[in-house]
Amino acid sequence: MNHQTLLTNYLSNLQVELFMVSYNRCDTDWRDLDYTPDYSKFYFICEGEGWLKIGNEEYYPTPNQLILMPEGIKQSYSAINDRPFLKYWCHFSAKVGGINLFQILKFPHICTIDQPELIQGIFSSILTYAKSDEVYGHMMAKSKLTELLSHYIMNLDLNQISFINVPVMEKLSTILAYIDSNIEENISVQDLAQIAYMHPNYFIRFFKQQIGVPPILYITGKKIDKAKELLTCTPNTITAIAEHLGFSDLYYFSRQFKKHTGLTPTEYRKQKTVLTT
Known part of the structure; x- marks a missing residue:
């Protein structure tokens, strides 16, 4: 069985849970060093500059980049000037059979999005549904989160995704x-x-x-x-x-x-x- 078929088997059984979502401008004192979250994060950069460290890799994300910061990995972030990030962001979990997806698969941390307005629209929908009082609101927010993760994968070369064990x-x-x-x-x-x-x-x-x-x-x-x-x-x-x-x-x-x-x-x-x- 090839890499793509096994990958399809995992992703088809994926269960996501949304914890928090927002859209805001970071403060100039936006900073946290060497912490290990028990949730995963997506950042979608709209404007500004900043610094991230995920594991041992350092990044300076730019607008129209979608950043994946998996749970269980040491991270740091900081503003670097008086033009900090304006970004959509969310905290979530992604599991297969109760196991953290990112303990099974290793993904690139950053991808550049060809259709940024599409990602902005998805994030906007997640935000709207997460704030909704409708009984289906959280369910729709999770559905849109799954769509966001799907678009992240669509923008990658599948050879960039590897199995950890x-x-x-x-x-x-x-x-x-x-x-x-x-x-x-x-x-x-x-x-x-x-x-x-x-x-x-x-x-x-x-x-x-x-x-x-x-x-x-x-x-x-x-x-x-x-x-x-x-x-x-x-x-x-x-x-x-x-x-x-x-x-x-x-x-x-x-x-x-x-x-x-x-x-x-x-x-x-x-x-x-x-x-x-």
């Missing part, structure tokens, strides 16, 4: 590749635990921490994805497709299919047929 990633890559290659088989937790050289109970915890869902749920989802492909691209009967994917019980297959897609296999095939004719 390479041995774990290699093991996980082997497991996910095995699932993809054997999706028609009855894959058990014991099979996967053996590949990973782990006790099954420990393996289940490991898999859920890394991927965000238990292994059986992940395998079922992959089988349903394959069923959708076969329903769309082949004339095979639903019974034949279910059996091909290791479902001996047609009712169970149909129930799982509807749980994942909202449609029965027959409804899904009809809808796809209508869309392609």
Whole structure:
């Protein structure tokens, strides 16, 4: 399994939480040295100048740059003249299966945005929804935060994103590749635990921490994805497709299919047929 596929698996299970968001001009005494936050930050610079240190790297961000400052890393910041930053900023967490995303993946700290008005619009929406009294306000603010993180990644070369714990990633890559290659088989937790050289109970915890869902749920989802492909691209009967994917019980297959897609296999095939004719 390649780098991009594994990266997609992580990001598709990402859960974000917004803590604070604002838009303001920093004071000339804006300064804090060598602190380690337990939250991550985004800065989007609109005007002004300043200095940041993230880990061992020093930066002098300029307007239209989006800065990611991950939690758990020592940081410093300071104004450097009488024209301090005017910036949007937010504090947030990003987790996969309860694990801080930035303990799994290493991202560049700064990217230059080609469409700054788009990022300003997203930040403005986060701010509006975060202040809203509507019952959906916080949910929409989190949705916009996810969009902001997506745009950050879109503005990067994927080769700039690396895995921090390479041995774990290699093991996980082997497991996910095995699932993809054997999706028609009855894959058990014991099979996967053996590949990973782990006790099954420990393996289940490991898999859920890394991927965000238990292994059986992940395998079922992959089988349903394959069923959708076969329903769309082949004339095979639903019974034949279910059996091909290791479902001996047609009712169970149909129930799982509807749980994942909202449609029965027959409804899904009809809808796809209508869309392609």
